[in-house]
Amino acid sequence: MTKYAMCIDPNKCIGCNACRIACQMQWSLSPAVYFNRLEEHVEGEYPKLSRVIVPVQCQHCDQPPCEKVCPTKATYKREDGVVLIDSDKCIKCKYCMAACPYNARVLNEDGLPQKCSFCADYVAKGGIPACVSTCMCKVRIFGDIDDPGSEISEYLASHQTVRIQGTSMYYVPPVKMDSSVLPPACVTPIHVNVLKDVAQPVSKGILGLAAAAVVGGVVLNNAKGGDKNHE
Amino acid sequence: MNRRQFLKSALLGAGGTAIAISGFGTLTKAAPPSSIAAENNQETTVFSACEMCRNQCPIAVKVVNGKVSKIEGNPHDADFGGVLCARGNAGPSLLYDPQRLKKPMLRTGERGTGKYKEVSWDEAYTYIAEKLKVIQQNDGGEAVAFASRKGPHDWFFRTIAQGIGSPNMFSHEATCPLTRSVALDSMFGVEGIAADYGNAKYIVSIGRNWLEGIHVAQTRGIMKAVGNGAKLVVLDPRFSVTASMGEWVPIKGATDLAFVMAMANVMIAEEKYDKDFVERYTSGFDQWKVAVKDKTPEWAEKETGIPQETILRIAREFAESRPKAILDFGWRTGLAPNDYQLRRAIMIVNMMVGNFETPGGYYRVKNASVVNRFPEMTGLAKALGAVSQPAFPKPVTSRIDGTGIKGIPSQLIPEGDGAVGQITESILTGQPYQIKAWMVHRFNPVISLPESDRVIEALKKLDLLVVCDLYMTDTAMFADVILPECTYLERYEQVYDMSGLMPKYVLRQPAVPLVYPDTKPAWRIYKELGEKMGLGQYFPYADIVDFINQQLTPAGLTLNQMKEKGVWIPVGMKPFYIRENDPTASLDNVVSKPSKKIEFYSEEVQEATKQGIPQYKQYPQPEEGKFRFVQGKVAVHTNAGTINVPVLNEVMSQNPLWIHKISADKLGIRDGDAIIISAGKYEHKGTAKVTQGIRPDTVFCYHGFGRISPELKRAYGKGINDNKLIPNEIGEVGNVCTSMTFVTVKKA
Secondary structure, X not given: XXXXXXXXXHHHOOOOOHHHHHHHHXXXXXXXXXXXXXXXXXXXEXXXXXXXXXXXXXXXXXXXXXXXXXXXXXXXXXXXXXXXXOOOOOOOOOHHHHHOOOOOOEEOOOOOEEOOXXXXXXXXXXXXXHHHHXXXXXXXXXXXXXXXXXXXXXXXXXXXXXXXXXXXXXXXXXXXXXXXXXXXXXXXXXXXXXXXXXXXXXXHHHHHHHHHHHHHHHOHHHHHHOXXXXX | OOHHHHHHHHHOOOOOOOOOOOXXXXXXXXXXXXXXXXXXXXXXXXXXXXXXXXXXXXXXXXXXXXXXXEEEEOOOOOOOOOOOOXXXXXXHHHHOOOOOXXXXXXXXXXXXXXXXXXXXXXXXXXXXXXXXXXXXXXXXXXXXXXXXXOOOOHHHHHHHHHHOOOOOEEOOHHHOOHHXXXXXXXXXXXXXXXXXXXXXXXXXXXXXXXXXXXXXXXXXXXXXXXXXXXXXXEEOOEOOHHHHOOEEEOOOOOOHHHHHHHHHHXXXXXXXXXXXXXXXXXXXXXXXXXXXOOOOHHHHHHHHOOOHHHXXXXXXXXXXXXXXXXXXXXXXXXXXXXXXXXXXXXXXXXXXXXXXXXXXXXXXXXXXXXXXXXXXXXXXXXXXXXXXXXXXXXXXXXXXXXXXXXXXXXXXXXXXXXXXXXXXXXXXXXXOOOOXXXXXXXXXXXXXXXXXXXXXXXXXXXXXXXXXXXXXOOOHHHOOEEEEEOOHHHOOOOOEEOOOOOOOEEOOOXXXXXXXXXXXXHHHHHHHHHHHOOOHHHOXXXXXXHHHHHHHHHHOXXXXXXXXXXXXXXXXXXXXXXXXXXXXXXXXXXXXXXXXXXXXXXXXXXXXXXXXXXXXXXXXXXXXOOEEEEXXXXXXXXXXXXXXXXXXXXXXXXXXXXXXXXXXXXXXXXXXXXXXXXXXXXXXXXXXXXXXXXXOOEEEEEXXXXXXXXXXXXXXXXXXXXXXXXXXOOOOXXXXXXXXXXXXXXXX
C-alpha cells in the first residue's frame, strides 16, 4: 500500500512564500487563490523575541470532515490518503469550507472550492509536490510512509516529529515556542454533524437554500473561534 | 481581512451572501487541480536565467503548448540546488500580465498626467534621435545622463551614451552595495570577493538580511550553516526574519562602525587574531591598531547601546571560531555618509581572523582569467570574448559626480556605477553643469532614489526623458517617450559570467515567443535607435545570436552547448580555496593591489578622504519624540520592480510602518491605525504595525511601496514610499544615506 504524508519543519521556514507561488503556478491558480499559507507567530518582550513561521495547508485528514459533509461525494479520500475534489460532482454548496478545521479550502473564480491535492496527479507521474521541490530551506518532505525506504519514512524514523492527530501531516516541533502554534488535531467540528444530517437526505435541488440557512446560522461561532490565520 | 477570512465570514453570513471573486487577468485560465494538462500537451524545459531581481539565478522554464506553465530552479547548478524564491516562481504572472507596457508611446499631455499616444518603434526612435541631436549640438553629449539598473543590457544601453560622448553613465549601485564595492576595491584591488556562508561556523550580520533580501545561493548557504549548528548574530534595529534565526542584537542606528572597531580592539587586546595572516598578507595593521586603541567595549556600549559584555563575548566567539567566521560585508549598504569606512573596517576585522581563501570565509571570485593564473588549472576555462567596437569619441568634460577626480572623495566612486543621486541635483541646480536629457533603462528613480518629490521636480525640468521598462512605472509616467521591453522569458541576453568558486557562464534564452508582439529586447532597441542616430558602427552584430557567438567562440563554447543546460561550469574542476591545505600559500594571484598586500591602510583612500585607515564618526541620534527611519527588503518583492506583478502583489501590497509598542502607546497609536509620518519637509500617510520587534527609537518599513503611477493598478496608492521621506543626501563616495532620516509619527 501507498500512504502519502508530508513532514514540515517550521524551524527552517523563512516565510518567503515560494511554496505558495510554486503551487499557484503548478495548478494555474489565479492570484487570489492559493492552497498553502504561512502563519507567523512572534512571542516575547523586547529585545528577547522569538519568531516561528508555520506553513499550513490541507492536512489530508484520516476522516475528513469536508468529506463527511459533502452531499454529492465530490470530496473523497483515496486509499493512498489523498483527499481530492471531483469538480464535476461539486454543487458549490460550500459545506466543505465550513467544515474544514484548517481553513484550507478556497473558492476559485468559478465558485468551486479548491485545496491542496498533495499534487496527486503530478506525483503519479513521478514528480514531487511543487511546494516541496521549490523550497530553498528544505522545510518540507513528502512521500510514502508505508515505504520504509522513502525519504519521509527515514526522516520520521530519525527525527523528533509530531503527527497532527487524525491527519497525514507531521511537523517538527518548534524549538523556540511550544507546539500550540502547530495546526490542531483533526477533530470533527460539532456543526459538521448538523451539516451532515441536512446534507444527506435531501436532493441536490434544494441544497443551495438549505446550505445558506444552516451554514449562516449554526456555524458562526465555532468557525470564528477556530480561525488561527495569522497572515 | 484577507481573502480567506472574507470568504469564511461571507460563508457564515457575516459578510453578506455574495461571494466576491476578484478576477485578475492572468492568461493562464485556472484549472481544477485534478485536471493536469492533457497527455498530448507535451511539456518541454528551457534552461535560462531569471530576472525577477538582478541576481540572474539559473532557471528551468516549463513550457506547455507554447506557454510558460511553471518555472523551477535549474538542477544543473549545484549552488542553486534546483530551487527558487517566490519572485522567481512568479515569472509567468509577470509574463502574462495584461498591465505590462505593450507599445511604444509618446507623451501628448503635461508630464505626469498620463496622456500618451501609441506610436510605431520608428516614430519613437526618430523622436528620440532628433531631440538628442539638438541637445548634443547645443549642450554637448555630456548633457545627457544614462541610468539603468545594472545588468547585461548595459553594454547596449551605454553604447548610445558612449556614441554621443556622454561620460554620465550610472548604475543603481549607489542605492545598494556601492560602498562595499569601494571598500573591497580599496583593500583587495578588486570588487569580486564573495563569502562562503555554507561552511562558516560563526556569522555576524550588520543589518544584512539574507532571509528577506533573497539571493538564492546565499540564502541557502546561511540556512545550511545554521542547520549545521553555526552561530548567527544579527545586528539590526529591527527583528528581521534573519534575526529570528540567531541572536538578535538591536543596535542603535548609524553606530555599526563603533561595534566593529570594538571587536578589533578586543581581538588585539586579547591577542585573538591570526598574527601570521596579518603579517604575511596585509599592510597597515599598525595604523589600524592605533585607530582602535581606545575603541573599547565600554566606549562602544555608549555608542551602540549594546552591553559591553555582549560586545566582548561576540568578539571572542567570532575570533575563536576563526577562520570559519564571517563578519558580513553587507549588501544594501549606504547607511550613513561614511559607510565605505564601515565596510572597510568590517573587511579588516575579517582579515584579522585570516578567513580569506579558506572554507567558511571569503574568497576571490574565480573567473576564467583568475583560474588561468594557476598552472594546474590552465586551459580548463577560457574567458568570454568581447564584441569589439570602434573607438568612441572622448568625452569633453568629466562626470557630473566627479567620479575619478583625484584628491576628493569621489575619486573612490567606481567608474561603472557613479553617484546616481547626482543626476537630480545637476538637473535642478545646473551644477557642475546642466543635464538636459535623461535616458532610463529598467530603473525607477522616483521610487529608487531619495527624495521622490525632488526627483519628480527634476524630471519635469528635462528637455527629454526616455524610459524603457516593462510597466508604466512611477518614472515612466513623466517620460516623453516610453519604450516597452519584453520580459526575460521572451529574449536572449548576452551570456554572462557568474563565476564563484569556479568559472561559470549562464545563458538567458527565450522560452516562448513575444507575448505582446510590439515589445522588444534591449539589444535590439538600442541597436535600432543607434542606427537611427547614425551610431550603427558601434553595434557590430547582426543580432543577439551573432553577439553571443562572438562571446562564446573565444571561450571554446557554442550556443547549442549553452542551451543544453543553461549553465556552463568547467569539466573536471572542483571549487578551490587557495589556502585550504596550505595556510601560507601565496595570494599574489588573487590580491590585485600592486603591493600584493591586502591594504588595511590605503594610500588611495588617504588621498581621496584623508582617512587612509577607518576612523569613527559619531552621527546624531533621534531626540525625544523622533524616530530614526530605516527600511529594508521583503522576500516576495524586488525593490521597485515587482510590486505590480499579480501573484506577488496578492501576497503583499502594503507596507505598514513598524513602531515599538512603548512608542506607539505614548502616541496613542494602535496596531492598524492610520498614521502620518513626517520628515519635516515631507509627509507620508501610512498604517502602523505595532510590534515588540523594533528599537523604541526607530521605525521601519519595507521598500518599494507607495506607488504613484495609476497604471500600476494593483499597487497604486498603497503603502509607504520610503524615499519620499529620505533627503537626497549624497554620501562620501556617492552612496545614498538610508539611515540618517528622523521622523515623527502621529495618528492620522
